[in-house]
Amino acid sequence: MQKTMLRFKIKLAFRNLLKNKLYSSLIIGGFAIGFTASILIALYYSAEHNVDKHFARHEKIYRLYDAKKNESGLDYKINAVIAEHYPDVETTCPLAFSYFPITLKDPETRNYTRVEYIISTNNNFFNVFSIPVLSSLEEKPFSQLNSAVITESVAKKLFGDENPLGKTIKEEFFTATVTAVMQDLPENSSFKAELLLNSENEDFQMAQACNNGVCIFPTEHFLLLKNDIDPDDFSDKMNASIGQFNTTTDSLALQSLSDIYLSPTKLGWTDEHTKGNSKMLFIFMAIAILIILLSSINYLNYTVSMQYAKMKEIGINKTNGAGKPHLLVDSLIEVTLGILIALTISIALVSLLLPTTETLFGREIQLSDVNLQHLLPVFLGTIACIILLNSLAPIYILSQFNIVDFLQGGRKRNGKQIGKQLMLTFQLTVSIALIAVVMLIFKQLQYVKHFDLGFNEEHLVRIELPWLFENQTALRNEISDLSFVSSSALSNGYPGNINMSMGSGVEDDEFMVNCIYVTENFLKTMGVQLLDGRNFLAGDKGKSCLMNEAAVKRYGWENIDGKKFKNGREGGYDVVGTVNNFNVESLHSSLSPVALIYESDREYNTLSLRLNPGNIGQQINELRKVWETMLPDDPMEFTFYDDQFQAMYIKEDKLSKSISFFSFIAIVLTCMGILGQIFLISLNRTKEIGVRKVNGATVSEILFLLNKDFVLWVIAAVVIATPIAWYAMHKWLENFAYKTTLSWWIFALAGILALGIALLTVSWQSWRAATRNPVEALRYE
Structure with missing residues (x-):
């Protein structure tokens, strides 16, 4: 009897939906749109919070950082100290990241591929992060001092179907042997790696930092703690004893691996590689909640409107003995039916839109990146609340009318x-x-x-130069002879990518100065204005520099007469001029002190060219012809500054x-x-x-x-x-x-x-x- 009654009520609910096609289309369509948007945002939110959680023991992996200096680039030797003297650590590995893409070559076939993400680490990396090794020459991936491990995708690009093990790979600064091939890191990782180099080889260290004659290899350190170890207790224990090992810090702290991606703390490589934004996630979730509320309000308004249209019918039902429970069941069935239809439509729309999430959110969302165990209960609870809200509210509103009002078809007019x-x-x-x-x-x-x-970024292009290419000046001269090149300059570093900074040389007020080694035409080529003093002269090579306004202000100088930048060489550099402030980073960062140092006979990594307006494609082809005559084995990599x-x-x-x-x-x-x-x-x-x-x-x-x-x-x-x-x-x-x-x-x-x-x-x-x-x-x- 109850099943028959339920079937009858469901058929009646269907009939009511079909009877009011316009209303039904609006309320169901509105919820379908709202659910689709909210589900997409929820999937994105979950995927962002699930970064790095695919690593087998992610909850016990921590990054070491200096809490006082708020930096994670610590001395490389700390890794061995912790591994040897702290039994609470199951294993530890260093990770030094390169911020510059390289061209990796196979010397035999002369094939090459561009590699952007390089890490210097050791064999413990594969234990800490549980990265599968697909093939290896020996038991350990880094079996030689000059070992290199490449990903499956890099192996395919560089060697095709050939076995890469034992092959030699070459770059300007190193030659290595491929001793293992590993699986590509999942997309849902906060760091990327295409090439791993053996950190035990000093030639494979990524960077060196010196201060007052003390030099270190700045490196990230990741620790895998044993299961029963509390990270806070371990930090206290470590700081109490780390000083005896002559380390450069005594304020070490641990940051959970799963917190790195969304952490507001700016540390190391996470800012150079992919990094999430917790504030933006909050905004997206707020929008999702608002969309659900808007959909519910619409549903509620339309439901009440339709219930008003059925006042006589409801009044007759109440006269015949129907109480609030009966009216509630009718409303519950009708609302549930409409919402389930809307939900079915939205799920179909989400499945169609998932491949487009790269355009929408900047990353393609894979269901494997989403924690459905956490998401589904929240989603089901939200649906239940929506159904109850939209079922109870109309009954409450309509219950304010008495039976006479219903039977007369009257409508409540008192009140606004x-x-x-x-x-x-x-x-x-x-x-x-x-x-x-x-x-x-x-x-x-x-x-x-x-x-x-x-600086004037229009018609300004930069070409990456091999560091060890000996004919950089000759290449510049050949390119400068092209009719469409109005000016050119060599530099080590460029706006948007500073690869060197030096201390200010002020004892009581030490600060860092971004340094770019340049040739004589740098100001003209870049369109930087000289504000005070003079430009470089031939006799200034190796002993003079220009400083930007931010540097002069930071030093507190009223003028540059007789001033020196006391770093970089014995006796420092004479400051011969002041240039306008120009951005060396995005506008997320404030202007920083910059020194343009005039050096000769050194390696440069950038050739900047000021091009005349014209056919860009034809100009690039002409540049490429000159390049190929002088560097036939190297691809020409170029970027326009405005695009950068x-x-x-x-x-x-x-x-x-x-x-x-x-x-x-x-x-x-x-x-x-x-x-x-x-x-x-x-x-x-x-x-x-x-x-x-x-x-x-x-x-x-x-x-x-x-x-x-x-x-x-x-x-x-x-x-x-x-x-x-x-x-x-x-x-x-x-x-x-x-x-x-x-x-x-x-x-x-x-x-x-x-x-x-x-x-x-x-x-x-x-x-x-x-x-x-x-x-x-x-x-x-």
């Missing part, structure tokens, strides 16, 4: 339905805030993309697209909510509209009557949304050292756009109500 006004104001507030946020993000992106970098600096804001570009997409969804849902409100208002005021029209009211007067409240709600929403959007964007702009202004007109324009959207949405239904035959309206009433 504050609840509905609040819900609509909330929807408008969300839309206005999101419109303002999107406009401010685009304003900031336009600001940084067109910001004066302090634009690429620094890829994350922000993708963020703006993502937020714009989800904001559009929220605005669409708000429009659907407004549509629901005007449906209900028109339904409630049918008789009033008919009476006014009979008494001579014009269509424009009826439109004003129906639309005026929406204008007031938009104004209230603007007042609420403005401080919220201002605060959110103020916090986001803290990521930039140089930022646009939070202009008042953006918030005003967001309000005007929201008003326009609201009025356009209501106008259709208002027009229908205003132009309806009053005789039909009064007969209906």
